[in-house]
Amino acid sequence: VTLPDPEFVAGSQGWSVSRRAGRSRVTVARGGAERGNHVWTDFPEPLTKGGGYRLKIDWTPTTAGATVNLHLRKPEDQTFHVIGEVEVGETSGKPRVDTVDFIVPEAGYSQFMLGALHFTGRKAGAEIRSIELIQVPAAALAAARDDKGGAPAAEALAIPPNTPNREQIILNVINDPQVQQLKDRILSVVPELTLYVGREMKEYTWNKVGGPADLLALPQTVDQFQRLVELAIENDVPYRVLGRGSNVIVRDGGIRGLVILTGGLNEFRLEEGKFIAGAGASFIEASYFLLENGLSSLEWASGIPGTVGGAVFMNAGTNVSDVRATIESVTYLDSRGQIKVAKKHDIVWGKRFTTFQQHPNWIILEATFLTTPADKDELSKKMTRTVQVRESHFPLESPNHGSTFKWWRAPRLIMQSGLKGYRIGGVQISTKQPGFFVNVNQATASDYEALVNYTIARVYEHSGFLLEPEVEFIGERPHRYERYTTESPVTDLEKKATGPQA
Incomplete structure (x- = not known):
């Protein structure tokens, strides 16, 4: 459960409370930093006695004190319970995210509370952007506490040590000398190229999630594409091609x-009645370009986001048609950087599948489609109906990646499994169309991946059908497990296996 911009209530005049610009502000009045002056906000439902929970608060605390206590509160008798102590010190007045794990000692707690006693000095108080509460195994929390009831150890929750946060991940990329050297090498060959280091991919994806790319290139010509691929191959650098994410x-x-x-x-x-579109062109705009020229081919695509290249890569489609229906050929760069042309019959097609998915290092450059003359008014009516249907059926007002699973009956199975509206972190299964997973509050990719996996398990438990994601997961998780290396390229075991070398 995530509470964005939580609504606080003050129990006395020792606090003033306001809300603006997506955040709540609680401020201690002059002389109000005394015991008994509290502010609180409600959880959606009472917490379970003996239940384990993790509370994450995105906020800016301001105090002259060294620490701030976080509490649970019972509205019935106004009693409260400390769940964690946050060290503030020199970080006072700066944005931060704090996480505490706790076990609910008894029934009746349904509020999160702050006490004015911990907020001293000028402009004391806190600005709260969101509060997130998730359940965790109580047994793991109990096992991790010491005799004094301390906080749980990270290893008891199976969290890999030194898991970096968002800021650390970006800094690791920016400060990596190999990344900087590669950047200099690329720009020495393609000086006109737009190239970024450590740019977060959430700025380039429709669902607004994604960590940083080591290097992000925005080439403008086929020649730049070729030189980039050649450089990547020469320097043994992995590369990934994306459209509009x-x-x-x-x-x-x-x-x-x-x-x-x-x-x-x-x-x-x-060209001669055929429509040729660059891989990075909008698939929706392609359909309207054909409409303006009175040509039928992609009118069914008038509501499908993404690029032409992405649509070809996955054989995008609706229940009306798909890319395969009118495509003639695809021009692409192969894994050696050579320009090739694949005819329709050279490509293996399937439900949201093409040969290109088996060759991720091929880069689609453009696609050629067959067209037929058509009446503009009739085309316009079809396209308008298509857009209206999508707007009425799909949650297009929220960031999302489109359909999550391949089978057209997946939304029905999700709904029958009782998951409609289910939420993990900042991601929710849409109440409008359960096949869409929407970013409702600063979601992370981990939120998405957890919800996708949870949905697969619940649907399988309910129906025995194993859903297959249509959306593609790429990149690395924040944590890395141990990596092992040897002192030299050839180990003693390898020497014994191969014998003496000439």
Whole structure:
């Protein structure tokens, strides 16, 4: 459960409470930093006695004191219970996220509370952006507490040590000398290229999640694409091609190596009745370009987000048609950076599948579609109906990646499994169309991945059908498990296996 901009109530005049710009502000009045002056906000429902919970608060505490206590509160008798102590010190007045794990001692607690006693000095109080509460195994929390009832140890919750936060992940990329050297090498060969280091992919995805790419390139010409691929191959650097990020979930750890966006290849042209579109062009705009020219081919795509290249890559479609229906050929760069042309019959097609998915290092440059003359008014009516149906059925007002699972009956199975509206962190299964998972409050990719996996398990438990994601997970999780290396490339075991070397 996430409480964005939580609504606080003051129990006395020792506090003043206000809300604005997506955040709550609680301020201690002059002389109000005394025992018994409290502010609180309600959880959606009472907490379970003996239940284990993790509370995460995104806030800016301001105090001259060294620490601030976080509490649970019972509205019936106004008693409260300390669940954690937060060290403030020199970070007073700065944005931060604090996490505490606790076990509910008894029934009746249903509020989060702050006490004025801990907020002293000038402008004392707190600005709270959100409070997140999730259940965790109580047994793990209990096992981790010491004899004095201390906080649980991270290892008891199976959290890998030194798991970096968002800021640390970005800094690790920016401060990596190999990344900086590769950047200099690329710009020495392609000086006109737009190239970023450590840019978060959440700025380039439709669902607004994703950690930093080591290097993010925005080429504008086929020649730049070719030179980038050649450089990546020469330097043994992994590379990944993305369009507008409409059907991917980039994990919070980001993407190592080089990410290439196709947005610069956005040309439309007509040649002898055939429609040729650059891979980075909008798929929706492609359908309207054909409408303006009175040509039928992609009118069913008037509501599908993403790029032409992405649509070809996954054989995008609706219950009316798909890319395969009118495509003639695809021009692409192969894994050696050579320009190739694949005819329709050279490509294996399937439900949201093409040959290109088996060759992630191929880069689609443009696609050629067959067209037929059509009446503009009739085309316009079809496209308008398509857009209206999508707007009425799908939660287009919230960030999302489109349909999450491949089977058209997946939304029905999700709903029958009792998951409609279910939420983990900042991600919710849409109440409008359960096949869509929407970002409702600063979600992370981990939120998305957890909810997708949970949904697969629940649907399987309910129906025996194993859902397969249509959305693609790419990149790394924030944590890394232990990595092992040897002192030299050849180990003693390898020497014994191969014998003496000449």
